[in-house]
Amino acid sequence: xxxxxxxxxxxxxxxxxxxxxxxxxxxxxxxxxxxxxxxxxxxxxxxxxxxxxxxxxxxxxxxxxxxxxxxxxxxxxxxxxxxxxxxxxxxxxxxxxxxxxxxxxxxxxxxxxxxxxxxxxxxxxxxxxxxxxxxxxxxxxxxxxxxxxxxxxxxxxxxxxxxxxxxxxxxxxxxxxxxxxxxx
Amino acid sequence: xxxxxxxxxxxxxxxxxxxxxxxxxxxxxxxxxxxxxxxxxxxxxxxxxxxxxxxxxxxxxxxxxxxxxxxxxxxxxxxxxxxxxxxxxxxxxxxxxxxxxxxxxxxxxxxxxxxxxxxxxxxxxxxxxxxxxxxxxxxxxxxxxxxxxxxxxxxxxxxxxxxxxxxxxxx
Amino acid sequence: xxxxxxxxxxxxxxxxxxxxxxxxxxxxxxxxxxxxxxxxxxxxxxxxxxxxxxxxxxxxxxxxxxxxxxxxxxxxxxxxxxxxxxxxxxxxxxxxxxxxxxxxxxxxxxxxxxxxxxxxxxxxxxxxxxxxxxxxxxxxxxxxxxxxxxxxxxxxxxxxxxxxxxxxxxxxxxxxxxxxxxxxxxxxxxxxxxxxxxxxxxxxxxxxxxxxxxxxxxxxxxxxxxxxxxxxxxxxxxxxxxxxxxxxxxxxxxxxxxxxxxxxxxxxxxxxxxxxxxxxxxxxxxxxxxxxxxxxxxxxxxxxxxxxxxxxxxxxxxxxxxxxxxxxxxxxxxxxxxxxxx
Numbered sequence: 001x002x003x004x005x006x007x008x009x010x011x012x013x014x015x016x017x018x019x020x021x022x023x024x025x026x027x028x029x030x031x032x033x034x035x036x037x038x039x040x041x042x043x044x045x046x047x048x049x050x051x052x053x054x055x056x057x058x059x060x061x062x063x064x065x066x067x068x069x070x071x072x073x074x075x076x077x078x079x080x081x082x083x084x085x086x087x088x089x090x091x092x093x094x095x096x097x098x099x100x101x102x103x104x105x106x107x108x109x110x111x112x113x114x115x116x117x118x119x120x121x122x123x124x125x126x127x128x129x130x131x132x133x134x135x136x137x138x139x140x141x142x143x144x145x146x147x148x149x150x151x152x153x154x155x156x157x158x159x160x161x162x163x164x165x166x167x168x169x170x171x172x173x174x175x176x177x178x179x180x181x182x183x184x
Numbered sequence: 185x186x187x188x189x190x191x192x193x194x195x196x197x198x199x200x201x202x203x204x205x206x207x208x209x210x211x212x213x214x215x216x217x218x219x220x221x222x223x224x225x226x227x228x229x230x231x232x233x234x235x236x237x238x239x240x241x242x243x244x245x246x247x248x249x250x251x252x253x254x255x256x257x258x259x260x261x262x263x264x265x266x267x268x269x270x271x272x273x274x275x276x277x278x279x280x281x282x283x284x285x286x287x288x289x290x291x292x293x294x295x296x297x298x299x300x301x302x303x304x305x306x307x308x309x310x311x312x313x314x315x316x317x318x319x320x321x322x323x324x325x326x327x328x329x330x331x332x333x334x335x336x337x338x339x340x341x342x343x344x345x346x347x348x349x350x351x352x353x354x355x
Numbered sequence: 356x357x358x359x360x361x362x363x364x365x366x367x368x369x370x371x372x373x374x375x376x377x378x379x380x381x382x383x384x385x386x387x388x389x390x391x392x393x394x395x396x397x398x399x400x401x402x403x404x405x406x407x408x409x410x411x412x413x414x415x416x417x418x419x420x421x422x423x424x425x426x427x428x429x430x431x432x433x434x435x436x437x438x439x440x441x442x443x444x445x446x447x448x449x450x451x452x453x454x455x456x457x458x459x460x461x462x463x464x465x466x467x468x469x470x471x472x473x474x475x476x477x478x479x480x481x482x483x484x485x486x487x488x489x490x491x492x493x494x495x496x497x498x499x500x501x502x503x504x505x506x507x508x509x510x511x512x513x514x515x516x517x518x519x520x521x522x523x524x525x526x527x528x529x530x531x532x533x534x535x536x537x538x539x540x541x542x543x544x545x546x547x548x549x550x551x552x553x554x555x556x557x558x559x560x561x562x563x564x565x566x567x568x569x570x571x572x573x574x575x576x577x578x579x580x581x582x583x584x585x586x587x588x589x590x591x592x593x594x595x596x597x598x599x600x601x602x603x604x605x606x607x608x609x610x611x612x613x614x615x616x617x618x619x620x621x622x623x624x625x626x627x628x629x630x631x632x633x634x635x636x637x638x639x640x641x642x643x644x645x646x647x648x649x650x651x652x653x654x655x656x657x658x659x660x661x662x663x664x665x666x667x668x669x670x671x672x673x674x675x676x677x678x679x680x681x682x683x684x685x686x687x688x689x690x691x692x693x694x695x696x697x
Contacts (some may be wrong), residue, residue: 027659027660030659030660031655031656031659033659034392034655034658034659035392035655037391037392037393037394038391038392040394041394042391042394042395042396043394043395044394044395044396046396046399211493215431215490218486234470234471234472235471235472235475238472238475238476238478238479239475241479241480241482241483242475242478242479242482245482245483246479246481246482246483246485246515247482247512247515250482250485250486250489250508250511250512251512253486253489253493253508254489254505254508254509257489257493257501257504257505258505309471310471310472310532311471
């Protein structure tokens with residue numbers, strides 16, 4: 001069988017020479033290998049004192065976007081829930097009432113929208129499936145918690161606040177959007 | 185001062201020796217024996233026999249008793265598995281031990297020395313002991329070393345024989 | 356006489372404190388060295404660079420539940436770690452920490468007891484140290500503990516022989532059993548390691564085995580025996596066992612430096628033109644530098660080499676080290692006679 005890498009070594013059963021049999025050269029060689037690591041750069045990143053830089057398209061916790069007027073974009077179509085391989089997303093839809101046009105962009109909206117962050121695998125398929133550009137993943141991490149219930153994120157945590165909009169321009173580039181619509 | 189120490193050490197030695205005989209658990213028995221060896225080493229130290237003190241510790245307490253303890257721990261002896269001796273053998277043991285004790289007592293009574301006040305000599309120091317062993321007593325010393333060598337060779341031979349038998353069985 | 360007594364008492368207390376302090380910080384150093392050799396950072400939360408970590412560990416040890424298994428031999432269970440700790444602390448008595456120091460018009464040697472039989476004393480107490488492990492392992496009434504104890508004892512007996520034989524060669528060249536004299540005989544760069552390299556190699560291998568350190572740590576290997584002889588121990592009793600191991604490592608490093616690397620001697624110590632007190636103090640520091648290096652070496656080896664298999668361990672001890680030690684002994688004897696003749 002052809003090996004995939006060049007690093008494999010054929011095992012041989014040949015008799016060892018005297019130098020090999022006393023093992024000392026091998027032991028000293030090994031000691032110097034570990035000694036070399038003593039002067040190497042530490043691989044540890046002391047989180048949370050320092051943070052490893054994350055890319056702009058990092059797939060962290062989700063956000064439900066609002067449009068320019070501050071109305072929620074989500075229309076509770078359920079495509080994200082269907083696309084989700086981990087079945088982490090559930091939602092309940094509601095009809096928009098009169099006078100709520102400023103709150104919800106479409107006539108239908110999600111009254112309940114929950115993502116179970118313990119089930120979520122952060123694959124980003126919900127983002128890809130969304131026809132309304134409503135759900136996005138962000139650079140933020142999901143913080144730890146002691147209770148399982150607290151990992152079920154409702155709309156209170158997911159919908160972006162009007163005062164603190166989340167910038168998704170880096171992941172919603174023209175190429176991404178055009179590819180999304182061409183695929184469809 | 186020294187004689188007080190002697191009596192304290194002696195009393196403790198007798199106590200641990202008795203506990204060693206009377207202990208029902210073999211491991212406890214061995215541990216008391218080890219304590220006895222330590223106390224005897226202390227007696228050597230009182231007599232200024234440093235070399236004997238440390239060699240007693242290394243050889244008896246440090247090596248031989250470790251082996252004893254080792255074997256006993258693996259054997260897992262308890263009261264049920266202890267072999268019962270016949271009355272006849274018990275009698276022989278008691279009589280022979282009694283005779284030995286009488287002989288020892290007679291020897292000690294004749295040799296009127298106060299055991300607590302042995303004269304302090306330098307014979308127990310390493311240099312002096314070595315000189316004596318290699319000048320005055322060189323023949324018995326060498327003969328005893330040959331004895332040890334013979335015992336060692338014998339032990340190796342016994343081990344080897346077993347091995348060969350095993351190999352024959354395997355073949 | 357009374358001043359000497361006071362000085363010796365102070366010296367004993369200092370040696371004791373230093374021994375415990377170094378053992379304490381060895382645990383810290385071990386974790387740091389392990390981390391550095393593996394490209395990690397190691398403990399760095401308690402104090403700057405994690406300096407206070409040993410104190411935190413000690414505090415944790417004290418406040419843990421002190422558990423004694425119901426089916427154990429209670430007294431022996433308590434006695435085990437006590438013996439281990441006691442024996443480990445006893446050995447520091449004969450090590451010469453430095454040369455002569457003159458204080459308040461009194462000259463004394465920085466050594467608790469310069470006995471005639473110093474090296475034998477250390478061998479003796481090393482061989483007794485195994486009782487702590489054996490008693491603790493047996494009294495736990497746990498098969499893993501028993502295995503650990505049995506392994507430790509058989510390993511110690513086996514390697515003590517080779518160790519004694521390798522030391523004999525050193526004793527023959529320096530002509531004394533006293534550690535003080537052995538150090539004096541290496542004065543002026545005449546270190547034993549240059550004359551007895553094979554003995555040094557044998558001794559350091561045996562020292563690893565006697566300390567139950569990797570690659571000879573079969574007595575406590577986690578993968579096979581959970582924790583070996585201290586499986587059932589908790590709280591400060593466990594702490595005593597671990598502490599005894601580090602003290603043993605410190606003492607072993609000290610003995611290696613004394614026997615083979617000239618103890619408190621350092622090159623050009625007579626050419627500096629300093630007073631005797633200054634030389635002695637520098638000598639003590641040099642000695643501790645040597646000890647620290649060997650402690651580091653112990654750890655370095657631990658985080659480099661994998662553990663032996665048990666039969667390999669016995670083969671190495673009985674079939675390689677002991678014959679080599681005997682050969683070295685005979686070679687040394689022949690060389691000494693040859694040197695006398697010509």
